[in-house]
Amino acid sequence: MGTTSSSSGRPAGARDRDDEGRARNARPRDGLGRPLPYGSAGVERQPEGVVRTPEQSVHEAQELLDAGKPFHAHEVFEDAWKSGPEEERALWRGLAQLAVGLTHAARGNVTGGARLLRRGAGAVEDWASASGRAEPYGMDLDGLARWARALAEHVERGGGVVDAGARAPRLRA
Structure with a gap:
């Protein structure tokens, strides 16, 4: 029988692993993605690697944003950027940056929040300019960029x- 760490309830030296043996932090998390102590009640995490349609991604991310869970919305956008077509990856990456920027701002990280909000704003504007699509999947990229810059300034x-x-x-106009 192994020894147990009194603070975590796990065997001392044990590492969290997924089914494929990759290191994964299994600690519960709050709505902003901050780790909580093992055994705490946390917010259900978004499954990773889910392939969704762009419309499903926008819908799910909006629901999470509205619920005050931008960290989890970022994970939806990250799945879209990793599984979507190459020509849309910069769009989804920019949207993920916006969600992470909001996460940092909600955690009180002024510098990181403002930086990521501005980076995400620039990324979605650059993508819209390069693609000629200002409202992909009904999203208002100009409005999102204005929102992000205003929040960064705030x-x-x-x-x-x-x-x-x-x-x-609001992702959609």
Whole structure:
């Protein structure tokens, strides 16, 4: 019988692994993706590697954003960027950056939040310009970029910790 770490409830030195043996942190997480102590009640995590249609990705991400779970919305966008067509990867990566920027702003990380919000805004604008598509899948990329820059400015001006659900963007016009 192995020894158990008193703080985690797991065998000392044990590492979390997925079914394929890859290291995965199995600690529960809160709605903003922050790890909680083992044994705590956390928010159900988004499954990784799910292939969705673009419309499903937008719908699921919006639901998560509205629920104040931008970290989890980022995971939906990340799946889309990794599984989607090459010509759309920059779009989905930019959307993931927007969600992570909101996550950092909600966690009180002013610098990281503002930086990622601006980076994501630039990425979706660049993609729209290069593709000639300002509203892919009904999304308002210009509106998202304006939202992101305004939120970045708000947090930098000392706007305090952001309520992620209340400040969630509308992906579709």
